[in-house]
Amino acid sequence: LRDHLGVSRNVIVQATCHGADNSAMVDAVQASGGRARGVATVRPDVTDAELRRLDEAGVRGVRFNFLKRLVSAAPQDDLAAIAKKIAPLGWHVVIYFEGAD
Template sequence: MTQRIFDTHLHIIDPAHPLVENNGFMPGPFTVDDYQRRIDGLGIKGGAVVSGSFQAFDQGYLIDALKALRPNYVGVTQVPEDTSDTRILELHEAGVRAVRFNVARGGSANLDDIDRLARRVHDLAGWHAEVYIDARTIDESLSRRIAALPEASIDHLGMHEDGLSNLLRLVEQGVKVKATGFGRVELDPAATVRAIDATDPTALMVGTDLPSTRALRPFRDEDLALIVDALPADRVADVFWNNAASFYLGA
């Protein structure tokens, strides 16, 4: 593609660093070199390396990946609720810009911990919160909790068509959404991205979800083309770069 892309959701799986089995799953390697080979020619000029459940609280792989990928790449990490301010600032210096809460795969944090940690890292380092959740499970109480966070995003279009109304209610209140993981969602991606973009033109961001661990199918280049075709031509630059650059890079 000629359009510049910010890849808001990629995983680096470096066998030189610890991995933790999650629900019986252990991923194969997907290194920085593997990622760069896979995206060659796609127009990706920056992105967010996201910690998966199989990486638990390890930061070594993320710091190494960001050193290799920079510039315009940032980290989205998982940290225990009792992580010190000093450690958070060290991670910020290394390029981390968000904390992730993996609700869909049974993360360890409860809602009070999520709220407390999300506010603390935002106040301390300006990080936002990223939530991996099936939008069908977002009831009124949880919706209020997510919307009240200082800044937040939802992974993979909220996962399911039956959760779209819940997702759009969050978008109306400033929550961002990643159009990622088309091989793991149960919805019409084209209709969903149109609905999100129509609700808030600053909300929608794209990503590859590489290497698509546990998805029914991996990322395909055609996933990006689908988003282009679903949107008016004058919306593509915002969705593919500008919205994410503002959210992750402050640009």
């Protein structure tokens, strides 16, 4: 698709339905030959070793869902804890929310 559209690089964002199992997203990033980066979903108890593994695989951000139809509770507390963990890696945060919010 990337080649068909004439795009040289892209970002692959972890699908909500996979939760914190980032394996499919990581596989896709690694199959890109360095032309894609990933955005993961992680839990607050994610280890530094797992974050380093994701970073080495090409992940450069974390996604948070604030959509009531997708999550049972808004992850404000998780966001702060995870943001602190990913800061040394220089990753960004993606916040997914409804326009009305």
